[in-house]
Amino acid sequence: MKKLSWVMLVLVFSLVVSACGSNSTNNGSNAKNDSTPTNNQGDQNAAQSGSDNEEVKITILNSKSEIHTQMTEAGQQFSSAFPHIEVEVISTTQDQSPVERASSLYASGNPATITMLDTGDIEKFADKALDLSNEQWVSEQAQQFLIDGKTISFPFAVEGYGLIYNKEVLDNVSGGSFDPATINTTAKLEKLFQSIEQAGIVPLYIGSMDWSLGNHFLAISYATQGDTDVKGFIEVLKQGNADLINNSSFNGLLDTFDVMKNYNGGKADPMAVIYEQSTAAVAKGEAAMTFNGNWLITELLKSNPEGEYGFIPVPISNNEGDHANSSVAVGATKQFFVDAEKSTPAQQEAAKQFLNWLVYEAEGQDFLVNKANVIPAFKNIELELNNSLAIAINEYNLAGKSIEFAGNFVPGDHWKVLGASMQKYLADRADRSALATEIEEYWKSIQ
Incomplete structure (x- = not known):
């Protein structure tokens, strides 16, 4: 295992353009726990300047539902260290994006004290966020993320995604130690699928989740445009000039998706x-792969605590020299902001204490690295990464083999609208031309 030194963390972030889940989400998965914050605002009349001894309750809106239990336990640990502060963790619902959930809480007049959003959505709440520019941890960030020259959010995680594989399965299929670098074209990926199938194992399961298909898989086409960056290509989409049906990255990605569909263990009812289901199948060795991100490790370990996993990049062509064919998507995907509109001064101070606890206290650091299984975004945290997926993401980045986590730059409803379009393509209810048209129409509607 490798330690996250200051230099390594700078490298981790060197290819990340911070502007930006899903949930899973989430980048991550959709939430399975739904509760409503209670008494979030406390006694407004009793609000003082935030005395260390003032009894106060704060709420945290967590948009990484796969770590809901761990986040709740972290809140309890924090409260043990600061007995005057009570912490309640709430989550996005299965049918709501983090932005929708946060917006509904604000509309009800009862927002969370601390809200976790995808990076691209932070700016939408800039007028409601507390200025955190003077916090000590700001100097520990490997990369600054500023809005209007101010730090208004706390980077929670560095994450990445691609084709997750079970190492034991692919070692057995390849007759030795499997090297993911050997799969650097669509044709080679298809040949690997054939070998896995011949061994009597399901090559892969494609999860049908809209957040995964929309904000992660489709977004690879935004991040692999050779003549422009993600933001530049999004502007081309908005202007209606993308011509996706003739776009080589878009078509190359869908060529790979078509191969994946053909070997999908769930193709009878995708x-x-x-x-x-897809996670458990890979963890147990019933399937070799699934498309997802390093946040999946928590779910994988539930089915196989001893399992080891890695990433194969999603190829977009049959050109071995294409950078994208050897790279995984990486970005600072989740950020906390502290409410400045409804929270009392005491709640705001308590929220700041929680963020400091994550960065500087052993229990907080342990939660990030060992419990939440994320790559932390702070130079001072040098705990060893303890899971195979986080280690794999880190190694791709250190080798300069990453593309931008383009889902960080899309609107809050992108995962739902275009995730649904991708679902239709997955289920053969729409052809490539129809998919391209739906994507173009979506972007032209964005102002």
Whole structure:
């Protein structure tokens, strides 16, 4: 295992353009726990300047539902260290994006004290966020993320995604130690699928989750445009000048997706393949792969605590020299902001204490690295990464083999609208031309 030194963390972030889940989400998965914050605002009349001894309750809106239990336990640990502060963790619902959930809480006049959003959505709440520019941890960030020259959010995680594989399965299929670098074209990926199938194992399961298909898989086409960056290509989409049906990255990505569909263990009923099913199949060795991100490790370890996993990049062509064919998507995907509109001064101070606890206290650091299984975004945290997927993401970045986590730059409803379009393509209810048209129409509607 490798330590996250200051230099390594700078490298981790060197290819990340911070502007930006899903949930899973989430980048991550959709939430399974739904509760409503209670008494979030406390006694407004009793609000003082935030005395260390003032009894106060704060709420945290967590948009990484796969770590809901761990986040709740972290809140309890924090409260043990600061007995005057009570912490309640709430989550996005299965049918709501983090932005929708946060917006509904604000509309009800009862927002969370601390809200976790995808990086691209932070700016939408800039007028409601507390200025954190003077916090000590700001100097520990490997990369600054500023809005209007101010730090208004706390980077929670560095994450990445691609084709997750079970190392034991692919070692057995390849007759030795499997090297993911050997799969650097669509044709080679198809040949690997054939070998896995001949060994009597399901090559892969494609999860039908809209957040995965929309904000992660489709977004690879935004991040692999050779003549422009993600933001530049999004502007081309908005202007209606993308001509996706003739776009080489878009078509190359869908060529790979077509191969994946052909070897999908759930192709008889692709919309029935859910997050838990695909994860469990890979963890148990019933399937070799699934498309997802390093946040999946928590779910994988539930089914196989001893399992080891890695990433194969999603190829977009049959050109071995294409950078994208050897690279995984990486970005600072989740950020906390502290409410400045409804929270009392005491709640705001308590929220700041929680963020400091994550960065500077052993229990907080342990939660990030060992419990939440994320790559932390702070130079001072030098705990060893303890899971195979985080280690794999880190190694791709250190080798300069990463593309931008383009889902960080899309609107809050992108995962739902275009995730649904991708679901239709997955289920053969729409052809490539129809998919391209739906994507173009979506972007032209964005102002």
